[in-house]
Amino acid sequence: MIKIRFLKIQFDTEIEAYEIPAFRGAVIAKAGNEHIIFHNHLNDREFLYGYPVIQYKRIGKNPAIICIDYGVEEIHHLFNNTNMEIVIGQRPVSLVVKNLQMQQYNLQVWEKHFEYRLYNWLALNQENYEKYQALKDELSQTIFLENILKANIISFAKGVKWDVDKEISLRIDELIKAKIVPYKQQKLLAFDIRFRSNVFLPDFVGLGKGVSLGFGTVSQIKNR
Secondary structure (H helix, E strand, O other): OEEEEEEEEEEOOOOOHHHHHHHHHHHHHHHOOOOHHHOOEOOOOOEOOOOOOEEEEEEOOEEEEEEEOOHHHHOHHHHOOOOOEEEEOOEEEEOOEEEEEEEEEEEOEEEEEEEEEEEEEEOOOHHHHHHHHHOOOHHHHHHHHHHHHHHHHHHHHHHOOOOOOOOOOEEEEEEEEEEEEEEOOEEEEEEEEEEEEEEOOOOOOEOOEOHHHOOOEEEEOOOO
16 A cells, blocks of 8 residues: 555636647646656657656646646646746636645555546557457457556556555446547547446546546546
């Protein structure tokens, strides 16, 4: 088990989903390109590989930033600015905080299961996409995706230095939607799914590819 900090900052303006990359770029510019955790680029050609601890989202219609673990310390580089005006595309926007929530979570493998929705999950790279398409039946494809999702959770755990010491149980209950989405000059297959796991995951944490751009966002289904 490990305890992590989780900061959600939601801003009082509206953006479209396709504007998340522009929002990210504007925040990086405002915070300063020298602060690598905001963008994970060492230089024009090299990346800081690892789980992004600062993630850019659209929550409702509002732009938001999720800071995980040591990403919480880094966000002060943004708020050190007295002028919080940014430009998204051609549109000037003032970053006024609408909602700020700081929480701590215990990450562990439980005896019970939690139910989640996962939106715009980029599960497949080119190699995995070909393997997925070659599978002949829906059950085989679901099992294939379950193994990828389990690996995504382990990648998240490694990113926050959580050593998972128990077996992760996971099942995809429903493939709600599969759609083609634009991602960095590519067209990729994204899934909306409902799944359950014995791992607790905070709301709005990202899993899979493109999490810094709002892909693969988790939402827990609360029991009524």
